[in-house]
Amino acid sequence: MLEIYDTSLRDGSQMEGISYSTEDKLNITQKLDELGIDYVEGGWPGSNPKDIEYFKKVQELELENVQVVAFASTRRAKVAAAEDKNLQAVVDSGVDVATIFGKTWDLHVTDALKTDLDENLKMVEDSIKYLVENGIEVHFDAEHFFDGYKANPDYALEVLKAAERGGTATLVLCDTNGGTLPSEIRDIIADIQDKVETPLGIHAHNDSDVAVANSIAAVEEGVHHVQGTINGYGERCGNANLSSIIPNLNIKYEEDFNCITDNQLFKLTEVSRYVSEVANLTPPTHSPYVGDSAFAHKGGIHVSAILREPETYEHVKPEIVGNQRRVLVSELSGKSNLVYKAEELGIDLDDENTDLKAVLDKVKELEHQGYHFEGAEASFELLVEKAAGRYEKLFQLEGIRIITEKRGEINPISEASIKVTVNGEKVHTAAEGDGPVNALDKALRKALRRFYPTLEEIHLIDYKVRVLEGKDGTAAKVRVLIESGNGHETWGTVGASTNIIEASWQALVDSIEYGIKLKSDPNEQ
Template sequence: MVKIYDTTLRDGSQREGISYSTEDKLNITKKLDELGIDYIEGGWPGSNPKDIEYFNKVQELKLENAKISAFGSTRRANIKAEEDKNLNAILASGVKVATIFGKTWDLHVTQALKTTLEENLNMIESSVAYLKSKGLEVNFDAEHFFDGYEVNPEYAIKVLLAAQKGGADTLVLCDTNGGTMPFKIKKIIAKVKEEISVPLGVHAHNDAELAVANSLIAYEAGAVQIQGTINGYGERCGNANLSSIMPNLKLKYNEEFITDEQLAKITEVSRYVSEVANLNPPSHKPYVGDSAFAHKGGIHVSAILRDSKTYEHIRPELVGNKQRVLVSELSGKSNLVYKAQELGINIEEESTDLRAVLDKIKDLEHQGYHFEGAEASFELLVEKATGRYTKLFELEGVRIITEKSEDKSPLSEATIKVKVNGERVHTAAEGDGPVNALDGALRKALISFYPELKDIHLIDYKVRVLEGNEGTSAKVRVLIESTDGHQTWGTVGASTNIIEASWQALVDSIEYGIKLKKVD
């Protein structure tokens, strides 16, 4: 049975912009264990204090499925293995599994290590043997294996034989530069199996967008350990993406290496890791992305309403994801029927209400609105078009003044007049910018009527210029994301005036939030 080896915490952390704390790494470890991962590579204990701290603390976790592995290199040239600091750091980490890498490509031996080909073989064999003598399970990562094999296949095989002689449990063939084609992976592994008796693994990088394909080809060729990272995070273009590999193994190859319940957690784990890494969740990734089962074209939506198999290769629930239908100028009636049903609004496909909503959406999208990321604005639009909308207040007027002096930051003041339930409110607020001041003034005017507002906050504000060639008179789109601490929602506005566009999105945000709180 295939084993999954996760290196999110080590190789994945080499992605530009990622820096996990020790606590982050421990929390991710728990999530990976729940997913059914067999091996979790925690880091390189000889390289930095953070990894040493991780290995000390991870021993306190009660893991159900995973073995923790420490990463390192073979001993340095011309010393004994027992004298090597990195190897001894692995032993001191308290792990039961070690993964050490060695040079397979003769170019790296002579140019990077500055040693002889024979000494490199000795380094590999003695390092593996030393760790085995201490009772550890040892994976040997044959770095640059496929590139090395292409240049000097005889020496690449000698490297594997040295690790095998040292007692390695698994020989992992690494496509370190990420440029090997799948047909070469298959051909080379077939040759390796003629010479090697130890189980094989694969460690692929994604520089040619083939890491997942190469990992699966290696599995077909007989590899029993697949290494990779959640979301494919890693240096340069990343590593093999376990968020795709694991569903493919389970659902396409019928490999029973994890349970159905574990597979259903993979979307959650993918998004959790991205949040901890402070990266946007990978919305367009297969299986786990928010868009993986999102449908926009009207013909597609009409079909999936009858049978989801028409445009979905699996049921999204199998991987913990869900089907989504988007609303845009490309929408047909089926899109709106689907979305209305989601909102609890019953609209018949041939009703005048539906045609009114569809025409309004197409008109607004032509003006610059964009409802894919603003479903709260869409819901309010449906309510207005179908006569279900209740207006919370009326705007009588707003004035915004921004003051800027030479040595001070700009300060904006918004004065607003609104009428709520027949009562006029006139108030003002200051802010760092005009939108901030406008938000403050509107909240100040409404809070006594709608105390729910105290829980509603803006968490993101985006402005996009739609017609750059129009200069300062260009139309802009404003997208606002808001939360009440439990749910989040998006709203949109569009205008040639950024304040007007912001007002539209802001009002929708507040009205939708108040409506949500009243339902709760």
């Protein structure tokens, strides 16, 4: 089987906006082990306290598949490997595997390292040999290899041979600047394969948006070791995306290039989204295989087809990678979209049901007004229930008044008072908030909490406002999307109006009513 080498914790963490704690790195390591990854690069053991702590604590994990790897550069020029602090830190870290990177592009040797070409060869060989003599398996990252080979192929090849003399287990060819195209990858690998004896690896960056293609091309040319990161995270434009590489190799090539088991592949979407959450980034919606939109269907013709035969618009089954099919509802929807969506919600809508056309017409009318149900499936479910005659209103609004006061330079304070009728009882209450919507939310909850105690568990996760028609300035129509949760599930609701308070109210009411309904439905427990 191919070797999969994950560098999310080192190369991936160099992405703008990512900063993992030690605990984050340990948790991700555990998840990657469950996915069946062979090697996980934990970081530089001698570079910072966080990585030093990681290499100590990771030894406490019970890992079944992963070998944890320490990363370091070759020794410094004119310094013995045994005296190099970075290499000594690798030995002291207690790892069984290390990756050493060294320069293969003569430009970097002379201009970046400011040493001579012969000394660089010795640095590569000495560093690897020192670690091997200390019982460590070494992979050599030939940094800038493809650029170096194009500039001076003889010298780039000499660097690989120096690594071989040192005893490296793998020669990892790095497209560090991400500027090499798949045809060049193929040609260069084919050119050098007979000139070295050590197995080859590939480490591609995505600056030309072909890192996945380059990695696949390298495998087809005989490379047995593939490096990348979950979701393609990494510096600049990112690294080769293992979330795409792994399923491509496992599914598209049958057993020829399998790298994990089918049961492990089923965890791919879960791991992808877990890493996103830990990195505090929005999961990659449109990523192949693992994205929320990877198997989402919007056009009515598409949906009609996949209801009969999913293969018509899906190149693989979503469940293979732990994802799921989604049918979106919008102004582009046909009856098939609504039937499929209603079935998901347990509502019987078929072509003979007179509710179907009414729902479809209502959706298209509301989308024309600015509503957007793709991110607000809770609002859509309530809409369908109303059309199906299953909707029971939880309260009746009698009136709202909102006052916002600003004095001097202090932040303004908003107060909302609300009158509602619940189960025939009139309730009048008020609350202050950081803004009018926050005050309105607090006042409504205060009025309903006595009747619906589960409101205590429902909380707002995200609140987004989008101006739909900017040409109208401050009178423009806005769309409000609210994401809510109860600690177990999340749901989205929508409102649209030229008045931001009205749009917020619509989304807020749907959010609360859906949350209460969800908790009271025994099938949803």
